[in-house]
Amino acid sequence: xxxxxxxxxxxxxxxxxxxxxxxxxxxxxxxxxxxxxxxxxxxxxxxxxxxxxxxxxxxxxxxxxxxxxxxxxxxxxxxxxxxxxxxxxxxxxxxxxxxxxxxxxxxxxxxxxxxxxxxxxxxxxxxxxxxxxxxxxxxxxxxxxxxxxxxxxxxxxxxxxxxxxxx
Amino acid sequence: xxxxxxxxxxxxxxxxxxxxxxxxxxxxxxxxxxxxxxxxxxxxxxxxxxxxxxxxxxxxxxxxxxxxxxxxxxxxxxxxxxxxxxxxxxxxxxxxxxxxxxxxxxxxxxxxxxxxxxxxxxxxxxxxxxxxxxxxxxxxxxxxxxxxxxxxxxxxxxxxxxxxxxxxxxxxxxxxxxxxxxxxxxxxxxxxxxxxxxxxxxxxxxxxxxxxxxxxxxxxxxxxxxxxxxxxxxxxxxxxxxxxxxxxxxxxxxxxxxxxxxxxxxxxxxxxxxxxxxxxxxxxxxxxxxxxxxxxxxxxxxxxxxxxxxxxxxxxxxxxxxxxxxxxxxxxxxxxxxxxxxxxxxxxxxxxxxxxxxxxxxxxxxxxxxxxxxxxxxxxxxxxxxxxxxxxxxxxxxxxxxxxxxxxxxxxxxxxxxxxxxxxxxxxxxxxx
Numbered sequence: 001x002x003x004x005x006x007x008x009x010x011x012x013x014x015x016x017x018x019x020x021x022x023x024x025x026x027x028x029x030x031x032x033x034x035x036x037x038x039x040x041x042x043x044x045x046x047x048x049x050x051x052x053x054x055x056x057x058x059x060x061x062x063x064x065x066x067x068x069x070x071x072x073x074x075x076x077x078x079x080x081x082x083x084x085x086x087x088x089x090x091x092x093x094x095x096x097x098x099x100x101x102x103x104x105x106x107x108x109x110x111x112x113x114x115x116x117x118x119x120x121x122x123x124x125x126x127x128x129x130x131x132x133x134x135x136x137x138x139x140x141x142x143x144x145x146x147x148x149x150x151x152x153x154x155x156x157x158x159x160x161x162x163x164x165x166x167x
Numbered sequence: 168x169x170x171x172x173x174x175x176x177x178x179x180x181x182x183x184x185x186x187x188x189x190x191x192x193x194x195x196x197x198x199x200x201x202x203x204x205x206x207x208x209x210x211x212x213x214x215x216x217x218x219x220x221x222x223x224x225x226x227x228x229x230x231x232x233x234x235x236x237x238x239x240x241x242x243x244x245x246x247x248x249x250x251x252x253x254x255x256x257x258x259x260x261x262x263x264x265x266x267x268x269x270x271x272x273x274x275x276x277x278x279x280x281x282x283x284x285x286x287x288x289x290x291x292x293x294x295x296x297x298x299x300x301x302x303x304x305x306x307x308x309x310x311x312x313x314x315x316x317x318x319x320x321x322x323x324x325x326x327x328x329x330x331x332x333x334x335x336x337x338x339x340x341x342x343x344x345x346x347x348x349x350x351x352x353x354x355x356x357x358x359x360x361x362x363x364x365x366x367x368x369x370x371x372x373x374x375x376x377x378x379x380x381x382x383x384x385x386x387x388x389x390x391x392x393x394x395x396x397x398x399x400x401x402x403x404x405x406x407x408x409x410x411x412x413x414x415x416x417x418x419x420x421x422x423x424x425x426x427x428x429x430x431x432x433x434x435x436x437x438x439x440x441x442x443x444x445x446x447x448x449x450x451x452x453x454x455x456x457x458x459x460x461x462x463x464x465x466x467x468x469x470x471x472x473x474x475x476x477x478x479x480x481x482x483x484x485x486x487x488x489x490x491x492x493x494x495x496x497x498x499x500x501x502x503x504x505x506x507x508x509x510x511x512x513x514x515x516x517x518x519x520x521x522x523x524x525x526x527x528x529x530x531x532x533x534x535x536x537x538x539x540x541x542x543x544x545x546x547x548x549x550x551x552x553x554x555x556x557x558x559x560x561x562x563x564x565x566x567x568x569x570x571x572x573x574x575x576x577x578x579x580x581x582x583x584x585x586x587x588x589x590x591x592x593x594x595x596x597x598x599x600x
Contacts, residue, residue: 001520002492005492033455039278039281042323043288044323045322059567060523060569063569064492064493065493066493088495094496094500142325
C-alpha cells in the first residue's frame with residue numbers, strides 16, 4: 001500500500017536535500033537503470049528521460065505534507081528545493097520494512113553531481129543499447145542545444161562505470 | 168518509381184465514424200496496414216476495461232491508429248504542403264509514425280505493464296526494428312527508415328517539428344482519441360472544432376504552432392480534454408475493474424512463483440512470469456487470449472484467483488470510499504490488520520487507487536519544466552505561450568487535480584456470516600454502516 005510513495009520518501013530521506021526538479025528526475029531514473037526498484041515510467045523529453053508519474057508522486061507527497069518544495073529565484077531562473085518533513089519522517093517510520101535498502105550510497109553520489117551532468121548521464125543510459133561510438137553520436141544529436149563537450153561525455157562514460165561500483 | 172513515393176492505382180478509403188473517411192494513397196501505408204502486427208491492434212480495445220462502464224467503448228487501437236494517421240495526412244497534405252517551414256521529405260516518416268505510434272500496446276496495457284514491468288513503447292520500437300512484417304515494409308523505403316520512424320515515436324528524432332505533430336500538448340494522437348472515445352462512450356464531452364484547429368496549425372522551427380485566431384478552438388480542445396479525463400478515463404467504476412484486473416495478474420504471478428499447479432496451464436503467461444518476454448511471445452497476446460484464461464481461472468482451486476476472475480468476468484466489482492492518504496494512512500494500516508483477521512487478504516482486497524491529471528502545463532523560460540507548451544502565432548509573427556493569452560487556459564494551467572479512492576469488496580465486508588465483530592469494525596472505519 002503506497003509502496004511507491006514510501007520508496008520515494010526513502011530516496012528523499014537518504015539523499016538529504018535535493019535541489020532542482022531536473023536533478024530529482026535524473027537521480028531516480030539513473031537509480032532505476034541501476035536496478036533499484038523504482039517503478040515510475042520514463043519517456044524521453046526536453047532534458048532527457050522524464051517521468052510524469054514521478055512529477056505526480058512528488059506533488060502528492062508535497063500535498064500530503066511529507067516533503068517540502070521551496071521555490072527559489074536564482075539569477076535568470078527558478079529552482080526547487082526538496083526536503084523531508086516531520087510528518088514525512090513519521091510516515092516513513094510507520095512502514096513495516098525499509099522500502100529501499102542499499103540505495104543510500106548511490107543516491108548520495110548522484111546528489112553530489114550537477115543537474116547538467118546528470119542530464120547527460122541519464123541520456124547516455126537511455127540509449128545504453130547502442131555501441132559507444134553510436135551512443136556518442138546519438139547524444140550529440142538529441143542534445144545538440146546543450147553543447148556537451150567531448151570531455152564531459154568522457155566524464156559521463158567514466159561515471160557510468162563508477163556507478164556500478166556504488167550500486 | 169521508388170517505393171517511398173509509389174501511389175496506389177486507386178485511392179483506398181476506410182469508412183470512419185469520427186473522420187467520415189480515412190484516405191490511403193501511399194503504397195507504404197497500405198502495406199503497413201496489411202501487416203499482421205498492425206492487424207493485431209483490431210483485437211486490443213482502445214480503452215481497456217472502460218467497456219464495463221460505458222458499454223459502447225468497444226473500439227480498438229486499430230480504429231484509433233488509422234484516425235491519427237488520417238489527421239496527420241490532412242495536416243501534411245492539406246495544411247503544411249508548400250509551406251517553406253515544412254520539409255516535404257518528412258511527409259512519409261510522419262505518416263508512418265502516426266499509423267504505428269501505438270503498435271506495441273498489448274491487451275489491457277496499463278495493468279500488464281504495472282504487474283510484469285513491461286513497456287509498450289519499448290515493444291513499439293522492437294516491432295518496428297525487429298524481425299516483423301512491419302519492419303520488412305519499412306526497410307523497403309530505405310535501410311534507415313525503420314530507425315527514423317522509431318525515433319519519431321520515441322521522441323528522439325532530430326526534427327522536433329515532426330515529433331510535436333504526433334506527441335505534444337496538442338497533437339494528432341489526442342485530437343483523435345478525445346473525439347473517438349467520446350463517440351464510442353456516448354458522452355457529450357470530448358467534442359471540439361478540429362477542422363478549425365487543423366486550418367490554423369503552422370510549422371515553425373522545432374514545433375508546430377497555432378495562429379492566434381484559432382485560440383478559442385484550442386481553449387475548447389483543452390476543456391474537452393479536462394472533461395474526458397474526469398468523466399470517462401478516471402471513472403471510478405472503470406478504475407475498480409482495472410484494480411481487479413491488476414490483482415488477477417498479481418495473483419497469477421504470485422501463484423506461479425509459489426509453483427502452484429494451474430488446472431489450466433497459463434501457456435501465454437509463462438514468459439511474463441519468468442520475466443523474459445520475447446517479441447514473439449508478446450505478439451501472441453491479445454484480449455481474446457486473456458479473457459480465455461480469466462474464464463478458465465474462474466474454476467481454479469485457488470480461491471483468490473477464482474474469485475477475482477469471477478468478479479471481472481461477471482462485473483461484480485469492488486466498491487469504493489474516498490481516501491486521503493495524507494490523513495488516513497494510519498487508518499489504512501488498521502484496516503489491513505482487520506482484513507487479515509477477517510481472512511480477506513489485504514494485498515488483493517484492499518486497494519488504494521489514485522488518478523491525476525494536469526489539463527495543460529506551460530513552460531516559461533527559466534523554469535524547470537519539461538512539457539512543450541502550446542504557442543500562438545500573433546499577426547506580427549511573434550510567438551506567445553497560450554496561457555498568457557487565454558484567461559480560460561490560464562485559470563487551469565499547471566493545476567493538477569488528484570483523486571484517491573480506497574477499493575474493497577463490499578459483498579464480503581457486509582457478509583456477517585463470518586467474523587462478524589471484525590467486519591463491524593471494518594464497516595465503521597470505512598463509514599459504510
